[in-house]
Amino acid sequence: MTGLVLTEEQQMLKDAAKRFLQERAPVAELRRLRDERDETGFSRDTWAEMVDMGLAGTLIPEDFGGTGFGHVGMGQVFEEAGRNLSASPLLSTAVLGAAAVNLAGNAEQKQALLGAIAEGSLVTALAADEAPRHDPLKVETRAEAEGDGYVVNGRKQFVVDGHVADKLIVSARTSGGSSDSEGISLLLVDREADGVDVERTIMMDNRNAAVVTFDNARAEGLLGEEGKGYAVLERVLDAGNAQLAAELLGIAQESFDRTVKYLQERKQFGVTIGSFQGLQHRAAHLFSEIELVKSVVIRALQALDEDADDTPALVSLAKAKASEVAELATNEGVQMHGGMGMTDEFDIGLFLKRARPVQQLFGDYRYHASRYARLNGY
Amino acid sequence: MTDLEQFRQETRAWLEENCPRSMRTPVLSAEDQCWGGRNFKFQSEDQRLWLERMAERGWTAPDWPTEYGGGGLSKEQVKVLREEMDRINARPPLHSFGIWMIGPAILKFGSEKLKQQHLPPIVRGEIRWCQGYSEPGAGSDLAGLQTKAVDQGDHFIVNGQKIWTSYADKADWMFCLVRTNPDVKKQLGISLVLFDMETPGVTTRPIKLISGSSPFCETFLEDVRVEKDQVVGEVDQGWTIAKYLLTHERAMIGGFGRTAAGEKTLSEQAVECLGLEDGRLADDMFRAELARWDIDAKAFELTNERVTDEAKSGQGVGAASAMLKYYGTELNKRRQEMIVAMNGFDGLVFEGEQWDQGAVPRSMLRSKGNSIEGGTSEIQLNVIARNILGLV
Known part of the structure; x- marks a missing residue:
């Protein structure tokens, strides 16, 4: 290895x-x-x-x-x-x-x-989620064969870059009921096709997301086999989640570095606040947690490159741990910046506002901890 | 075939031939551990044979130079050896503070005489060592130690008291921090000396712990004669070596509680205790807590690996050891509490054959010491904050 x-x-x-x-x-x-x-x-x-x-x-x-x-x-x-x-x-x-x-x-x-x-x-943009919380199996959007193509009906949300994408990759049901893994297909749909309505949603992090509604929209074609899309989607989501974990590592690390610098500069009671043990220990704990995130992120990325058997577990490990620590790092960042951390003028709050959507997208700590447990037989 | 692959094949074949069957089962109790030393009673002929065979190849201390009895293996070869031993669930042939602690310090700081005198018996498991660091008045403030060594020309006379000396009552020699100069800054007047526990004036008394066992002792030193050539490194320079040793100790304690080869994982134990419903652990709260622990434990294991890999590529381990000690011991305490809880009533019975004489609760109680010994968790956080983050 x-x-x-x-x-x-x-x-x-x-x-x-x-x-x-x-x-x-x-x-x-x-x-x-x-x-x-x-x-x-x-x-x-x-x-x-x-x-x-x-x-x-x-x-x-x-x-x-x-x-x-x-x-x-x-x-x-x-x-x-x-x-x-x-x-x-x-x-x-x-x-x-x-x-x-x-x-x-x-x-x-x-x-x-x-x-x-x-x-x-x-x-491109991936239109997978329909529920407020990530659940790739919960697909009620339907694609029905018509002539030599498919007609799509349904609603997707949290579609990143949905309003600027040229093509949408849509998970839709060609058979089976909601929450069956069989019967989900992936389809390519032109964003400007008739019956596709895209509403950009302004998110907390000010980054791109959209709600996409399909009303008898004609798909360009299938991506992969009909009804066998879920296995592909899982692997696509693993690839995405590993990168989101890497992004969360960057967010956590940068928040932390900026916070440590602030502790070294900010003075109260005539001394730098970094001299207080109450803050030192929290910073040292956070340092340790970030070290763990570095390890799980690189391992998950390597597993994807190696196409290792335990890739799904390693990706969930990385996304879960990175989500947990990014949440801690950004919260501690704001708290340790005191009043300044609450202002729009200081950047530290922007890291918190980016972290939350990245944590939530394609499954947060809870989702991936549960998936990790399931993949480990409990 | 690369040299390393060839080494793996040869090692595999040798282990297959030489590791007795009974030494390929999990270490379940303290009796299963071989500590060696003058007074050690082997649990079985296989245990003796396994130590003897491994020691003969120097594989009890595989990375030490062959001239001092070690195996002379490269880091890569040591890793292969460990992997091959894990593969067949081979027990460590020897548990030894000599190999883990004082040996590396003698190799790095000791005179040629000390190396030749002390290293080969450590490799062979003939001399068991104990560590004389803490004192009643010097715990977290270790550098404040007061045990006095007075210069008598060719030797020192040592007076004082040590505490938390692991297995002092079973050890043959002690490596001991003493104050050789009371008139300078406290860190600058400390020396590391070695002496035989049978030297007149050395007495030990076991301390009974909350777990009921007595792995630690008080050691009383009364006019103990220590030869000058038994000082490791220079006189008054012992603090540097002590810190080096603490780094080793932290790495060792931080590794406690890792699932040993052949041992059941925590989730396997949980499934056994609590059962599955539709493929999920039957108790929801336990499942969530277990997943949280499992994720942290796996992340910690990968971090140990990463730190080792980075050390190989030239980045230092020193700073990381405080973090590993802190995180590893806290993880082990969480694990032990969960084991007690998932066993319910059975996890609380302290005596009785049916309950393995309370092994589960005793192990949990023992684990409380992990975040105290070798520098408390709070001291590790201080070290991280000061030395790594520059918060002062």
Whole structure:
């Protein structure tokens, strides 16, 4: 097994992503997008530059125009994106879209779609969730065969980048009842097709999400086999959750670093507040928790690259632990910044506001702890 | 085939041939542990044979140089050896503070004479060591220790009292922190000395713990003669070595409670005690608590691995040891409490054959000491805050 350290190439990618995101997509850029009520929700120019760096093709095999650099590599970009609160369609398109097409697409779809993702000409969005809390089995959206295609009816929410995507990847029932794993299919639907209504929802983190309603919308086609979509969806969600865990690691680490710095600077009673044992011990505990997150994140990413048998358990381990610790880190960050932590002027609150949607998306601590238990036989 | 693969095959074959069958079962009680030493009574002929065979290859201390009896293996080979031993559930041939603690310190700081005198008997399990660190007035403030060593030319005369000396009543030699200079900053007047427990003036008294057992002792030192050549490193420089040893100790204690090869995992025990309903642990609250522990334990195990891997690639372990000690001991306490709780009434019976003489509650009670010995959890948090986070 690979050691739990980065290879030289992965470290180089991390360094490159760090430099780029610090400069082009730092926290100030998120504020600008928010304050100007930007309609896209991310900068197309910055995205184009990320594409030029090859980031959009990180998970795409070289045969289809990507770099095939893998999940560990992509995780480094997400960790740095977490540190900078960088907005981009990396998750919706380069992770979820690329993984879905790569796992389930036929030769023609792969050729057409993976190349387009890698070169930045296609933005995708995964429309999976229907309930307020993540539950990929709960699918009531229906797709009915009509002629040589399918007609889709239903409603999806928490669709990341839904309002800007060119194509939607939709989980829909072609047979079976709600909560059956059999009978779920994945379909490609053009966002501008008749009967597709997309409402952007402004979230706490000011990042992209949407509610999508399908009213007799015609699908472009199936992605994978009819009725066998759930197994693919699970793997796509694993790929997504591992990256979200990496992003949460970045959020936790950056919140923590900023908080420790504040403890070293802020004075009360004539001394820095970092000299108080009551705060020191909480900071030291948080340090320990973040060390654990580093380990579970890299292991989950490696498992995806190795296609290991225990990948689902390792991904749930990573998402659960990262969610728990990011929540702690951002809460402690606000508390230790005192009144300043409650202000919009200070950045620390923005990390809290980004962490919660990332925790919730595709399952929070509770969801993944329960899944971890189930996968371990209890 | 790479050299390492060849080493694995040879090791596998040798273990297959030489590890007795009865040494391939889980270590369930203190009696199953082989500690060696002058007064040790082997539990079985197999236990003696297993120690002897492993010691002959130096594999009781596989990474020590062969010239001092060690195995001379590289880090990668040591890892292979451990994996191959785990594969067949082989017991450790020897439990030894000599191998875990004073041996590495002698290797790093000791004179050639000390290495030749002390290391080979440690490897062979002939001499059992104990650690004379804490004193009644020096616990968390270890550097405040008062046991006095007065210079008498070619030797020291030592007077004082040590406490929490693990297995002092069974040990042959002690490595002991003493004050050789009372007139300087407390950390700068400490030396690490070695002496035989049979030296006149050394007496020990076991301390009975809440678990009912007595793994720790008080040790009284009255005009004990210690030769000058039994000082490890320089006189008055003992604190540096003490801190180095504490790092080793932390790593060791932090590893307590890891599921041993062949032992049932916590979730397996829970399923046995509480049962399953529709594939889920029958008790919802327990299931949630167990999952939380399981996640933390797996994350901790991976963190141990990562820290080892990073050390191999040249990044330091020193700073991490406080974190590992803190987290590992707190995890073990949580685990022990859950075991008691999932066993209900049976987890509380303290005596009686049917209840293994109260092994479950006694083990839980013993675990409370994990976050005290080797530096309390609070001291570890202080170390992290000061040395790693720069909070002062």
